[in-house]
Structures are given as C-alpha cells and as structure tokens.
Amino acid sequence: MDLNAQWLVGFVDGEGCFHIGINQNKEMKLGVQVLPEFTVTQHQVDEQVLYGLKDYFGCGVVRKNHGKIKCYRVRGHQNLLTKIIPFFEKHQLKTKKRIDFVKFRRVVRLMEDGAHLESEGLERIREIKNQMNLKN
Amino acid sequence: MDLNAQWLVGFVDGEGCFHIGINQNKEMKLGVQVLPEFTVTQHQVDEQVLYGLKDYFGCGVVRKNHGKIKCYRVRGHQNLLTKIIPFFEKHQLKTKKRIDFVKFRRVVRLMEDGAHLESEGLERIREIKNQMNLKN
Numbered sequence: 001m002d003l004n005a006q007w008l009v010g011f012v013d014g015e016g017c018f019h020i021g022i023n024q025n026k027e028m029k030l031g032v033q034v035l036p037e038f039t040v041t042q043h044q045v046d047e048q049v050l051y052g053l054k055d056y057f058g059c060g061v062v063r064k065n066h067g068k069i070k071c072y073r074v075r076g077h078q079n080l081l082t083k084i085i086p087f088f089e090k091h092q093l094k095t096k097k098r099i100d101f102v103k104f105r106r107v108v109r110l111m112e113d114g115a116h117l118e119s120e121g122l123e124r125i126r127e128i129k130n131q132m133n134l135k136n
Numbered sequence: 137m138d139l140n141a142q143w144l145v146g147f148v149d150g151e152g153c154f155h156i157g158i159n160q161n162k163e164m165k166l167g168v169q170v171l172p173e174f175t176v177t178q179h180q181v182d183e184q185v186l187y188g189l190k191d192y193f194g195c196g197v198v199r200k201n202h203g204k205i206k207c208y209r210v211r212g213h214q215n216l217l218t219k220i221i222p223f224f225e226k227h228q229l230k231t232k233k234r235i236d237f238v239k240f241r242r243v244v245r246l247m248e249d250g251a252h253l254e255s256e257g258l259e260r261i262r263e264i265k266n267q268m269n270l271k272n
Contacts, residue, residue, distance in 0.1 A: 006142035007149075007230065013185070014150020043271050046231040049149070068271065094143065095182040135179050135204065 001052035005091050008056060011049070012088075013095040016040045018104035020129040034116040034125055036108050038084050040072045041065055057083050080108050100132050137188035141227050144192060147185070148224075149231040152176045154240035156265040170252040170261055172244050174210045174220050177201055193219050216244050236268050 021035035038060075042050055050062045050072040060074035074084055085108065088101050107125050115121025157171035174196075178186055186198045186208040196210035210220055221244065224237050243261050251257025 001230065003230070004142045006140045007146035010143035010146025010148075011150050011230075012146075013143075014147050042231075045271055049231055052230075094137065094139070094147075094188075095178075095185055135181050 001048055001055070003052045003056045005087075008053065009088075009091045009093060012040060013093050013097055015042060016097065017133065018097070018100045020104065020107050020125065020132065022126060022129060029117055030119065030122055032122070034107070034111060034122070035075060036077075036080060036104060036111070038074045038080065038104075041069055042072075044068045044070050057087070059083050077108065077111065081112065103128050103132050137184055137191070139188045139192045141223075144189065145224075145227045145229060148176060149229050149233055151178060152233065153269065154233070154236045156240065156243050156261065156268065158262065158265060165253055166255065166258055168258070170243070170247060170258070171211060172213075172216060172240060172247070174216065174240075176208045177205055178208075180204045180206050193223070195219050213244065213247065217248065239264050239268050 017039045019037050019039060021033075021037065023033050023035060024031065025033035040050060040053055045068075047062060047070045050070055053072045054060050054062055057074065057079075059076070059079040060072055062070060062072050065071040074080060085105050088098075089105075092098060093101055107128055110116065110121060110125055110128075113121075116125055153175045155173050155175060157169075157173065159169050159171060160167065161169035176186060176189055181204075183198060183206045186206055189208045190196050190198055193210065193215075195212070195215040196208055198206060198208050201207040210216060221241050224234075225241075228234060229237055243264055246252065246257060246261055246264075249257075252261055
C-alpha cells in the first residue's frame with residue numbers, strides 16, 4: 001500500500017492517538033513505568049492500512065485491540081525520537097491532536113533526560129499527561 | 137485553514153461517511169424520499185476543520201450532530217455530482233470506504249436517471265444501500 005505523507009497526516013488527525021501510559025511496575029526505581037506510545041486504530045476490515053503505516057514508518061507493530069478493532073502501535077524511544085516525532089514535526093497535524101503531539105514530544109524528551117527516574121520529573125510528566133487527550 | 141487534497145482523503149478515510157437515507161415522505165410519489173449525503177463528523181473542539189472542508193468543496197453545511205459532535209454535510213445532487221464525486225474519483229480513498237463511495241456514486245447516478253421515482257429503481261437503490269457501511 002503506497003501511502004502519501006499528507007494522506008497519513010489526515011488519517012492520523014482522524015484515527016491516531018499520542019498517549020502516555022503510567023503503569024505500576026515494582027521493578028522500576030519509583031515503582032512506575034512511563035510508557036509513551038503512538039497508536040492508530042482501525043476496524044479489522046482495513047488492517048492493511050495499519051500495515052501500510054508500519055511499512056511507511058519502518059517501525060511498530062499491528063495488534064488486536066479489542067473485538068474487531070486492530071491497532072498500529074509504536075513504543076520505544078528510538079523509534080519515537082527518530083521516526084514518529086520528526087515526521088509530525090515536518091508534517092503538521094491540522095486538528096487539536098497537534099497540541100497532544102507537542103505534549104507527547106515534551107514527555108519523550110524529558111524521558112531522554114531521565115526525568116521519569118526522579119520524583120520531581122515524574123510529577124512533571126504526570127501533569128503533562130493529565131493535560132493530554134482532553135476534548136475541552 | 138489551508139487543506140491539501142491528500143490530507144483531506146486521509147481525514148475522510150478516518151472520519152467520513154457516504155450515506156443513503158431512505159425516509160418516509162408522503163409528498164413523494166412512492167411515499168419515500170431518497171437522500172444521499174456525504175458527512176464528516178468531528179468533536180466540536182475541531183469544528184474549524186469542518187469549516188475548512190466546507191471552504192475546500194465550496195458546498196455543504198456545518199451542523200451540530202449530537203452532544204459535542206459537529207458534522208459537515210453535503211446533500212443536493214448538483215453538489216454531489218459536480219464537487220464531491222469528482223473529487224473522490226480523482227483522489228482515491230485508501231480504506232474500504234472507497235467501496236461505499238462507489239456504491240454511493242451508483243445511487244446518485246441512478247437518481248439522476250429518475251430511478252428512485254419508480255418501484256423497481258427504488259428497490260435497486262434499497263439493495264445497494266443495504267450493502268453499504270457494513271464492516272464485514
């Protein structure tokens with residue numbers, strides 16, 4: 001599937017999500033793991049589009065989400081820092097999702113500096129996360 | 137808002153719908169009105185995108201759908217035949233929505249020939265409608 005950058009931006013403006021997971025994890029220093037992820041969900045009839053995204057970005061996985069919904073998902077700092085973030089810096093989102101992208105990028109960069117390994121930095125990440133994906 | 141054709145196709149692949157309404161209407165010859173419409177829905181925080189679509193196509197209206205959801209909607213044969221349909225013929229959708237678009241176009245063309253004013257034609261339109269917007 002031959003995808004075009006602008007088509008991809010439009011599709012992500014519709015179906016994409018920049019999400020920061022903060023999960024309990026006793027193995028981590030502060031007892032929590034911070035997990036930034038970029039996802040695009042789609043009904044399984046169009047899963048070939050999700051594989052098209054995977055090919056386009058050269059990273060990520062396609063997984064079952066729930067029921068008949070599939071999900072393209074990118075985790076991992078190097079993929080986010082070198083592939084996903086530069087793409088959306090070059091090709092700006094047109095909906096308010098752009099604001100979530102900017103907050104997402106801020107968290108990924110804070111983590112690059114190790115902020116999630118110290119209480120103060122983790123608190124800052126929580127604050128940013130709480131301001132994301134709000135519709136008001 | 138400066139929209140690009142490929143962005144728009146990607147966004148419609150995510151958020152758009154080609155729909156054939158068949159509504160009771162005693163004023164019509166067969167007691168029903170066939171109403172094809174192209175819609176794109178979006179949370180109200182991004183209604184400026186819907187106005188961007190309206191500007192781009194030079195037709196249609198932005199209306200409240202339900203709750204905080206807004207809708208860009210195009211009805212009217214001339215708008216569909218001269219603006220919406222030619223756009224998606226030139227710029228192909230990449231999801232299965234393309235199949236719905238082809239069926240939608242078939243109905244609009246059947247109506248152009250007056251098919252909806254005769255029982256047999258109306259039955260054919262019903263059959264096509266029943267095969268649209270299915271996820272299987």
